[in-house]
Amino acid sequence: MKTDSNFTIFYTDDDPEDLEFFREATQSIDQSVELVTLSNGKELIDILDNPPPTPHLVFLDVNMPGLTGFDVLQHVRKTESREQLPIVMFTTSNDQVIIETSLRLGANFFVQKSSxxxxxxxxxxxxxxxxxxxxxxxxxNFVYAA
Structure with missing residues (x-):
């Protein structure tokens, strides 16, 4: 496990209940994790363009209005300084097309949301x-298996 005292996760999701559930889970982890929640893709792009903070890891919902998770992923991967930023696609779907698209567009990992x-x-x-x-x-190794 990372030993940084400030391990920063960005989580972007348009569902306030999902954001809160994720926050509660993150707070229950026995380590120092700073969570930054964002409600849409534009907010994520804006904060990435104007650090600090800088994330160690990004969880990104696929299905959002406006800029989808795929749109944001493509935008992030086009920026040379963010090519190595770990991005976890995080969605309720386990549809193979969504998984394959996530991998093809440059996500590092895929996790199906759990209730x-x-x-x-x-x-x-x-x-x-x-x-x-x-x-x-x-x-x-792309898809997380619980």
Whole structure:
């Protein structure tokens, strides 16, 4: 697990209940995690363009009005300084087309949202434990399996 005293996660989702559920799960993790929640893709792009803070990891909902998670992912990957920013696509769907599109557009990881608090917490902890500087995304390790 990361030992940084300020491990920053950005989570972008248009659903206030999902944002709060994620916040509660993140706060229950036994480590210092700073969570920045954003309600749409434009907010995420704006904060990435105007740091601090700078995220160590981004969780990004796929289905949002306006800029979708795919739109934001494409925008982020076009910026050279953010090519290595770990992005986890986070959605209720486990549709193979969405998974394949996420991988093709440059996401590092894919997690299906869980309505179970223990499973949500476990998926966040798993993503935090990954050494993203060494992680090489492949179709075999792309999808989180609880």
């Amino acid at each position: 179970s608090f223990p499973n949500l917490k476990k998926s966040i902890e798993h993503a935090i434990k990954i050494d993203w500087s060494k992680f090489k995304t492949t179709s075999d």
